[in-house]
Amino acid sequence: MTGTIQARISRRSFGKSLVAAGLGYAAVPARAEPSQKQPIMIDTHSHVFHRGLQLADSRRYAPGYDAPLDLYLQQLDDNGISNGVLVQPSFLGTDNSYLVQCVLAARGRLRGIAVVDPNVTSDDLNRLNDSGIVGLRLNLVGKPLPDLASPAWGGLLERAEKLQWQIEVQRAAIDLAALAPALLAFGVNVVLDHYALPNAGTGAADPGLVALTKLGQSRRLWVKVSAPYRIGEDGNRIGREAFALLRGSLGRDRLIWGSDWPHTQFESTQTYARALAAFAEIVGDPDDRMAILQNPRGLFRFD
Structure with a gap:
């Protein structure tokens, strides 16, 4: 984010705009539960x-503002979303301590997706699992593809399968066409971010996306209907x-929705309300939208 974007996201009006406020970091709040009983609807990203x-x-990028837990919970409350999933940002690397702190503070309302080194210990994975982490993220944008045949990666994926964790991947569809089957071979659920990021020029005709559609029979491939602005204009x-x-x-x-809050690198044009509006425009049928908001219950252990 450039220096012209405001340094702090306002709790009151984040869903409408960014405001100039120079406030300090807000501590993790005690409040976590929705204010009233509501249907399960899950923001998965x-x-x-x-x-x-x-x-x-x-890191490729680091934001110059705060997006702490209390502001995220406010987005859920303001938009009628019961539960959320926190995904470890790439710019924080493998230090998942704040992610875990926030998931625990939410007292069951949230789950987490962690980023780890492939040589992480089984004890560390078990501790993450006990804290509400339900999967691993591979944000591979601008990075080499991992060598899944190596002992480190193979061992990590085998341990993830034993924990019944999912593997979430952000990468262009053309590369996912080969990577997704290789991940599925380990018996894990695979979740692809942002429509599997088809090429902006070819769109839904992207040969990588078309290849991914042939993996539906596995019943272990999921795609996030999220952040269309990351595909292109x-x-x-x-x-x-x-x-x-x-x-x-x-x-x-096998389709799920994510807000992509706080829309890193797109903060000046995107809001939580706009993310929901785009979801409604793209998924026109209300029954489809409700199903997609509820589909992740088992995948993210909200049952």
Whole structure:
């Protein structure tokens, strides 16, 4: 984010705009439960962080503002979403301590997706599991593809399968066409971010996306109907076409929604309310939308 974007996201009006406020980092709140009983509806992709956290040396980007837990919970409350999933931001590397702190503070309302080194110990994975972490993230944008045949990666994926963890991947569809089957071979559920990121030029005709649709029979491939703006300027149109393709091939029950809050690198144009509006535009049928919001219950252990 450039220096012209505001340094702090306002709790009151984040869903409408960014405001200039120079407030300090808000501590993790005690409040976590929804204010009233409501149907289960799950936001499967969001991030929390603040500027006091240690950044990864190899980061491509780091935001110049705070997006702490209390502001995220406010987004859920304001938009009628009962539960959320916190995904470890790439710029925080493998230090999942703030992620875990926030998941625990939410007292069951949230789950987490961690980033770990492939040589992480089984004890560390078990501790993450006990804290509400339900999967691993591979944000491979701008990075080499992992060597899944190596002992380190193979061992990590085998341990993830034993924990019944999912593997979440962010990468262009053309590369996922080969990577997703290799991951599925380990017996894990695989979740692809942001419509599997088809090429903006070819859209739903992207050969990588078309290849992914052939993996539906595994019943272990899931795709997030999320953040169409990360595809390109015509993201909503591509999202509609990709949704139709994915719904017909993977099945409606293998599609899930994520807000992508706080929309890192797109903060000046995106809000939580806009994310929901784009979801409604892309997925026109209300029954489809409700199903997609409820599909993740078992996958993220909200049952």
